[in-house]
Amino acid sequence: MPIDPGVLDVAVVGAGLGGLYAAYRLSASSRRFRVFESAPDVGGTWFYNRYPGARCDVDSLQYSYSFSEDLQQEWVWSERFAGQPEILDYIRHVASRFDLYRHIQFDTRVTSVEWDDRAAHWVITTDQGDTVAAKWVITAVGCLSTPKRPEIDGLESFTGESYYTNSWPHEEPDFVGKRVGVIGTGSSGIQSIPVIAGSAAEVTVYQRTPAYTMPAMNRPLEAAEVAAHKAHYPRHRAQERTSRSGTLVTGHSDSILAASDDEIHRRFEECWHAGSFGCALVSFADIITDREANDRLVAFVRDKVHTIVADKAVASALASWEYPFGSRRVCLDTDYYATFNRPHVHLVDVKKDPIAEVTPRGVRTRSGEREHDVIVYATGFDAFTGTLFRLGIRGRSGVRLEDAWAQGPRTYLGIQSSGFPNLFIVVGPQSPSLVVNVVRAIEQHVDWIMDALDHADAGGITTMEAAPAAETEWVSHVADVGYATLYPVADSYMTNVNVPGKPRVFMPYLGGFGSYGDRISRVAADGYPGFVLSR
Template sequence: MARRDADFDALIVGAGFAGMYQLHALRDRLGLRAQVIEAGSGVGGTWYWNRYPGARCDTESHAYCYYFSDALLEEWEWSERYPAQPEILRYLNFAADRLDLRRDIRFDTRVTGARYDTEANLWHVETDTGETLSTTWLIAAVGCLSAANIPDIPGLERFEGAWYHTSDWPEGGVDFTGKRVGQIGTGSTGIQTAPAIAETAAHLTVFQRTANYSVPARNRPLDEDFTQAFRENIPHYRDLLRSTPNGHPFRLADRKVADVTEEERRKIYEEAWAKGGLQFRAVFKDLGVDREANATASDFIKAKIRETVTDPRKANILANIDHPYGAKRPPIDTHYFETFNRADVDLVDLRATPIVEITATGIRTTEATYDLDVIVFATGFDAITGPLLKLNITGAGGLTLAEAWQAGPRSFLGLQVPGFPNLFTITGPGSPSVLTNMPVAIEQHVEWIAGCIAWMRENAIAAMEADEDAAEAWGRHVNDAANATLLPTVPHSWYLGANIPGKPRVFIPYAGGLPRYRAICEDVAAQGYPGFRTKDTAGKTRATSNGLPPIRGFTAPLEAEPQAV
């Protein structure tokens, strides 16, 4: 039950897709006193901060939006197949206005700490404005990719030029005209930004540690016929997104690589390459689970890289990919490989010649020194757990979240953590999160959390937290789901936290697919939330540490469709 003497019934951290919808669900559907705390000056979350050149979504626009409201779907019109950052930000501002959310969002306010008061059953949330706010429920909607990873390279403080991380880009942009630019990182972000930087820079040097696959996006404007057909078939698209493993608007083909001849396979890949986009990985259903099948796709893309890049040295570096296709995040691009055919773009293989230091005037590797005016870090994030740990959360008995996760994150369903009553995490570790089209996963989480809070109020439940045994069981299930795929086979994947020195090597997201995950969550709610410890307003506790009742899909064999981004 909410405490009326608290400042709020619910505080939500973050005003992106997740925080905005959670505010709407709690305030407008349940009538709670809810408020969002947002570090930025506006809504948007990821799309507020990631303004780097070339920033674009790799999910098709008609799928990358809220589906809880037909009105929002009918009133907004996307302009491109893959929307760019400015258009997504305009969309989120449209949604905020349409739902009248801004009046309950505290902008330019960063959470610096949160402490659970067991006696009062309240969270005390501290901010950088000097305020401490109390709330019954604390909901972290901080996003999975919001804690920047700036590599610890000696000498950065000595660099006399300008440097930027793509996730914290200046609002007014950066003028690269006439500048010598060094870009470190060739993941999804680096693949997007390199072609855009090369358009205006005097010279671009890309420093690559890990070669990556990428498939052409084949982006294009959307015509009126598509828009009209979409509006006439909204229920179809909603059902499609909610029933596919990754929440995308396409299904895996019902065939394996071995089902077709080599000639047929080549034709299928060529057609998928010409169509472009993430659907390339859906042409065979065993690419994510069978190494030999995957090798056919991997070899095809590597051959395309060599065909595209005319300089054999650059082509060899770019095609020297050491992991199965889709086992890391599979980017899509607009003329990424073509960019390396420019005379003013160079490529450095950091596997062969690592960076030694950043000097006052550039970057020195073991082989050469590169004079630079600007350094761009496209080095990704401390994913999923990093943004949560940055909140400095302390739960019951003085246990910090950092201590609880010292050996790796533990949760039940990615929604709650043992020892942290009334704290909910949207797309937290152990949920499908980054392996999905995020708005679809977010909507499921927001609605489950809102339903859980409604149940707590109806049943006079004062506090609720994940049970230790349930979290252990869920952790085993998450591992089993990952091990049914090729995803854990990449030792340097950020899915395992391998991009952050000292971070525990644990496969973080849930790879069992959204439909299975949704069914498990629905069963848990239908059975009165087994797997969670509760305390009612009279002080009576209920624990489920003696074992979970049967939950649909929880213990079923994990041989279902493979999961990937």
């Protein structure tokens, strides 16, 4: 199909929170742009992740856009931690309120993004037969967008109902009176298991790696506290932008190793009852850098599990962590541990009793077969790079992005990659992304990208690309900062090993959200050193 003769200024891939904000900023400019979205509606991750109990683990009043004071004041969140339906309603409201739907081409999956060096633009093709040229491409596809298929034999043989938390059906399944097996105990498993157990006749949880989880202490928001928060939104947003996590959580600068037992217990209890794993991670300065310090927090959480769960063998399995607190995603839950006190809920420790296969009737482990009417796979995502690789990105000389990143992502500032000019990545690998409030990170990246486009237009710049030396320095810096902590100890999507065949590389940037923002702002103010700008 011939290329659209009118070359776009910008093509945006994705209409989740990132793509929508990019569309908002672009719609206020004179640039010609289009947003491509594979789903039938906006929402991104929040469109597909509609499993039972799905909700955010950042306070609603913080996990929201800050670009419009009117929007901040008019939208009313009902809960401290918003559930998926409310978050999706919010995203749809934003798209409608700012007339963004007209810029989005839905039900359209981008199948290739190829650089034309002679024309100095990208050529985008889609599964709908489109072939579109664009000077600049903004990928806003999210880090948790491509479902990860379980590495288990016999998945297709099961004759009952099968569901994946990362692509839940729009018509809610009925679990009443059914025997349900849940494979996976990451965030989606921990959120969904208590809800499923509320109606199912039997729930069997297959746990390979136990997660750390703390009670969310979720509750309805009171009108007075919402009004008080909104009255000081400018101050709150400023604090979020300069904080380490992009939230209002503040930490302590002292070492746990010098603190009294009473003070340690007091701080941990405060965080447990605050419903904030972020609070726990910064309760002492060395929690995430010193294993002995971290072990004190692990012991506290283990005691909590044994206090809640009546069966000591089950409690021991749920608390059988072999990695530091925080080095995998810490979860917030509603009655997760207490759910295992219910007589119809069972735990299978897959490390001791590994899954051999899925059978037509259920799941077979080493100890035998368990029959299920329904199997729920809570097995997560091909994180950070999975969706980027699916776009079929080819840069200079036709080099595929997945080949350029064969040994792990290579970016400068997590925003651009050498050999892929005019291609921007929103909250991808080697940026703070998934270790901070992602809505703040989205606004931070999109605002920076828009400033870069303005700079290019003003200076007659046709291409902008990460310089190889700057990229190498940034890759090394991200690794140095990451490996100075306990985060890389665990096997997880943050170390890139949850998908077989991927190299072990620490993916996000841990230098702090505010500090990272200062750095990319200085780069822009200094005329974009570390980028090759061509006219």
